[in-house]
Amino acid sequence: MLQATIQSSFPAAAIEASDCYQVRIDGQPVFVYECQGAGYAVLSGSGTITIEIETKDCFLEAVVRPLRHGITPTQGAEAGKVLRFEIEAPAKLSVEFDGDIRTPLFIWINPPETEVRPDPADPTVRYYKGGEVHHAGEIRLQDGETLYIEEGAVVHGRVTADGASHIAVRGRGILDGSLWRENEGAKKYAMMLPARCNGVTIEGITVVDGPTWHLVPTACSNVRIENVNVLTFAGTGDGIDIVGCEDVTVENVFVRSKDDCIAIKAVDYFHKAGCRDVKRVRVSRSVFFNAEWGNALEIGYETRAETISDIEFSDCDIIHCQFEGYESGGTFTIHNGDRAVVQNVLYSNIRVEASEEKLVDIKIQFSQYSRDTERGQVRNIRFRDIAITGGLLPVSIIRGYDGAHMIDGVTFSGISYLGEPLTSTNAAKMVVELSKNVRFEQ
Known part of the structure; x- marks a missing residue:
């Protein structure tokens, strides 16, 4: 069995965890976000890992997709509320309980980052630190700039560029568009809109709940x-x-x-x-x-x-x-x-x-x-x-x-x-x- 390498950070206390799901990876808790009732956990890693999911309500059966992974989860003895299985990371999974596909649990394990993290002091870097919630508004990238969203960071905003070359959006954090529900003017905006650009990289991030x-x-x-x-x-x-x-x-x-x-x-x-x-x-x-x-x-x-x-x-x-x-x-x-x-x-x-x-x-x-x-x-x-x-x-x-x-x-x-x-x-x-x-x- 390969030695697993897992990287995950908890966001700021201002972010509420899902009240439907708790997740542990090799016995360690992983933060579960909530979006419109669905839960999602974001981390990076490699190797064979054990995933344990505890649900708020009892369930009779669970399916882990994609089915090509051939996962047959086992239920614990904890009154039908715990599911366990192994997976070879990285993997992107949807776990569905009793046929409910409206509020599943998504577990997204990206491969570890291979590039060195950019220097926050570099003037060509827009760096959003993990463990914090950032209200960024529009982030407009220029030639050669990198937007880096660290794991555990939640950035409320959107990303644009016009006519730029060699721009990048990287990291393992979250770009969140949910504030449009409180802002009528934001309903028309795409979450990420690079236009007339040459050389665009978008890698590793999670984008949720845009309008x-x-x-x-x-x-x-x-x-x-x-x-x-x-x-x-x-x-x-x-x-x-x-x-x-x-x-x-x-x-x-x-x-x-x-x-x-x-x-x-x-x-x-x-x-x-x-x-x-x-x-x-x-x-x-x-x-x-x-x-x-x-x-x-x-x-x-x-x-x-x-x-x-x-x-x-x-x-x-x-x-x-x-x-x-x-x-x-x-x-x-x-x-x-x-x-x-x-x-x-x-x-x-x-x-x-x-x-x-x-x-x-x-x-x-x-x-x-x-x-x-x-x-x-x-x-x-x-x-x-x-x-x-x-x-x-x-x-x-x-x-x-x-x-x-x-x-x-x-x-x-x-x-x-x-x-x-x-x-x-x-x-x-x-x-x-x-x-x-x-x-x-x-």
């Missing part, structure tokens, strides 16, 4: 988002929106969002930077929990550019994609509502634990979000090694707009439901209209 979209790189290039956690219950609280960007890497993130978890767009809602093309986006090794609205992995609806191309989602876990009820929600979705040519998209090695509305929803359409008069194109979309491991198999829809705007080239290979291969549109419960070259390969 609208959370991480929104816009018209940027060379963006890296890694080891980040996003938790939001707002009705339009997208997790990560990649807007008119190129050369973007998203890796090892956890997003629980009531709206889109990941959305790739070309639009100028938040910044008048123009609707630039989107190129070369990679999302990998991440966990997504899509609640009642929106989609898990979305391209669209706003596609006001010439091309959105070379997009890859790989080695991810969709632990929930809840039922929306407005006929637009889904797990793998491309909603081309404007003029763009959306092409060369790959979904690979993805595990879907629960998809309650549509599994695949690919459409060229005119929607409430459309602004372009010309409809676009969708072509060369590939699904490879997709496993639906639980729940009912939902319907899928592939639908073009008309004879001049058809979906062209959608390939499925290695698609399975509860271990059984899906080898045809009928087996996959798939409706195909105004489309061509839709194939299932062995």
Whole structure:
């Protein structure tokens, strides 16, 4: 067994702990925050660790997701209120008791930091110390600046940048947007909005409870988002929106969002930077929990550019994609509502634990979000090694707009439901209209 290395700090006394959950890691208490009833614990570490969870109320059963970890927790003898299991850290987990997915416990264990902490005295560093609550307002980064949020720090504020180069947001602390509930004027603000920037790094932090979209790189290039956690219950609280960007890497993130978890767009809602093309986006090794609205992995609806191309989602876990009820929600979705040519998209090695509305929803359409008069194109979309491991198999829809705007080239290979291969549109419960070259390969 590996020797575990765990790092965690308690926040200031002004932050109230969850009254539903207590967590111990290898016997040591870990602070559990609360957000809209859900609990979350944030730490960093590596090696084999033992997690013990004590709940306020008794429970009969518990599930630890993603299921690929193969965790079979054991209940203690403490009147059905204690759960124990081992995990190899780092890991990002959702622990759900008696089927309650509204108020689960999230345990996010990031890898230890490899970079040296910046010097708080450095004039290019905005340093927020752990164990304190900071009311920062807008933090506007300039060329070469680093925002560092130390573990145990809670920063109430938002982060912006315009035209900056080589900026970074790092640390293991929390950027909290909950004060918007007391400030009507803050409801329109994204939590993190770097615009027209080159060289953006967002690493290690947790972003919670903002009023609208959370991480929104816009018209940027060379963006890296890694080891980040996003938790939001707002009705339009997208997790990560990649807007008119190129050369973007998203890796090892956890997003629980009531709206889109990941959305790739070309639009100028938040910044008048123009609707630039989107190129070369990679999302990998991440966990997504899509609640009642929106989609898990979305391209669209706003596609006001010439091309959105070379997009890859790989080695991810969709632990929930809840039922929306407005006929637009889904797990793998491309909603081309404007003029763009959306092409060369790959979904690979993805595990879907629960998809309650549509599994695949690919459409060229005119929607409430459309602004372009010309409809676009969708072509060369590939699904490879997709496993639906639980729940009912939902319907899928592939639908073009008309004879001049058809979906062209959608390939499925290695698609399975509860271990059984899906080898045809009928087996996959798939409706195909105004489309061509839709194939299932062995």
